Amino acid sequence: MSIATGELQALEAHAAHNYHPLPVVIAQAEGAWVTDVHGRRYLDALAGYSALNFGHRHPALIGALHEQAERVTLTSRAFHHDRFAPFCAALARLTGKEAVLPMNTGAEAVETAIKLARRWGYELKGVPADRANIVVADGNFHGRTTTIVSFSSDEEARRSFGPFTPGFRSVPAGDVAALEAAIDEDTVAALLEPVQGEAGVVIHPAGYLRDVRRITQERDVLFVADEIQSGLGRTGTTFACDLEDVVPDVYVLGKALGGGVVPVSAVAADRDLMDVFTPGSHGSTFGGNPLACAVGEAVVELLETGEFQQRSRELGAQLDAGLRSLPAERVAAVRSVGLWAGVELTEGASARSVCERMMELGVLAKDTHETTVRLAPPLVVTTDEVDLLVDTLGRALA
DSSP states (O other): OOOOHHHHHHHTTTSOOOOOOOSOOEEEEEBTEEEETTSOEEEESSGGGGTTTTOBTOHHHHHHHHHHHTTOSOOOTTSOOTTHHHHHHHHHHHHTOSEEEEESSHHHHHHHHHHHHHHHIIIIIOOOTTOOEEEEETTOOOOOSHHHHTTOOOHHHHTTOOSOOOOEEEEOTTOHHHHHHHOOTTEEEEEEOSEETTTTSEEOOTTHHHHHHHHHHHTTOEEEEEOTTTTTTTTSSSSGGGGGTOOOSEEEEOGGGGTTTSOOEEEEEOHHHHTTOOTTSSOOSSTTOHHHHHHHHHHHHHHHTSHHHHHHHHHHHHHHHHHTTSOTTTEEEEEESSSOEEEEEOTTOOHHHHHHHHHHTTEEOEEETTTEEEEOOOTTOOHHHHHHHHHHHHHHHO
């Protein structure tokens, strides 16, 4: 049941128009399901762009939230608190890195990684002042701050927001030769998504991440992996880099790290790299707050069992098979990895219209770049719910 025009006008009367949401108003949620203000239930096939990998209101995460909220929620980093060290240790253990810098949002973590790479370049690699450059990929999505949209190839994300921050070189995604050619003596990092989520779940060619790792090591350049959407179980492995047995210099994490409960992000790296940050050089009032640390540690504990990675692999194979059975005259391509898929529609089709029809049929998904239906159900979905998702998409396409 979509909302009436009058309801929609009331909802948006005092809100900025920076989103174009589907016309549904969610009031409750649990697991893989949400309920609107009229009492109708929908299967959530977006999971907050992977922020809800563990489903809505996972008991372990809500329990951690409630327990910590009864004690202390914020101290700022002006003082130590008793949840900070356990969270950092848990995330360091999960990533295999020695040090963690907690922040809040994904974009904030990317900005932190950019600063980390630049300071490393100047102070340890010896790049002359203000000459550092970072190589990125076309079609990237790393956030929406002014610096980050400076190297976006999405013109709507850039329009009327200049002047832009220099120091970035964009090369075709998946093109090893182009990436290597873009690196010079002043290059400090290659900042890449192991799978490009916002672009429509674009998967790099086999071996690409291994080649990036080899080239960056040979050229004394950091490999910074933005695993904000792809990490923490989404691709059937803890990190998408694990699919090629690659370990980057820097992990950038967010979204699912907060379990869909609180905003939590982090940068993880080894100590010799992270120690370029000194007191006063970077910070955040809410970054690493007790509430975030309690939830983030509970997220790590869920991932350490391996259950969610396995669910993503097994149910992802079911999702992929189902999507590939859809009519070829309506589906131009299916790109999937784990429980994450981009369904590219044939020329002239509107992904927005398909998502609106899916909503009317009881499943929530989201379009991207006009012709792609993006699917990222929570990792708690069942086999029956995956079948429901595929069947609903097929009905919407018909």
